[in-house]
Amino acid sequence: MYPVLQSMGVTSYKDIEKFSLRLENGQDVLKINYHREKGSFLPKSKKFKFGRSSKAVLTDGGRQNYENVEEPSSTLLIAMEELESIVGKQVKYKASKEDLLLELSHLEKVVHNKIKEIKVKIEAME
Numbered sequence: 001m002y003p004v005l006q007s008m009g010v011t012s013y014k015d016i017e018k019f020s021l022r023l024e025n026g027q028d029v030l031k032i033n034y035h036r037e038k039g040s041f042l043p044k045s046k047k048f049k050f051g052r053s054s055k056a057v058l059t060d061g062g063r064q065n066y067e068n069v070e071e072p073s074s075t076l077l078i079a080m081e082e083l084e085s086i087v088g089k090q091v092k093y094k095a096s097k098e099d100l101l102l103e104l105s106h107l108e109k110v111v112h113n114k115i116k117e118i119k120v121k122i123e124a125m126e
Helices: 003-007 074-087 097-125
Strands: 016-024 027-034 045-050 053-060 065-071
Touching: 003 074, 016 074, 027 074, 045 074
Parallel strands: none
Antiparallel strands: 016 027, 027 045, 053 065
16 A cells, blocks of 8 residues: 555554654654554654765756765655655645744753763663
């Protein structure tokens, strides 16, 4: 039914709420969000990272100038098509200030929790 998503380990198609795509450290990061009932042990989201391919493209026909251009993975493009057929097209061209502040807040929480986890491990060593 959805061969690329299935090969990525995505099987709960009916539970997919939305998805997003961003560029992080030269990789495309696809995040799939699921609808979960309260108390569910299943993950609310999954992230997948895809490398980008680079190719030289002729930029000036007369002077033989080439420029490296990065392209998204063909697997990612097919996965996005499959996701769009499940949840519909989700177009978001520009992140809003509110979106970026939420993302920053989430990142701060993740980093804070990771620091606490590492400190606990260090304390256990003494």
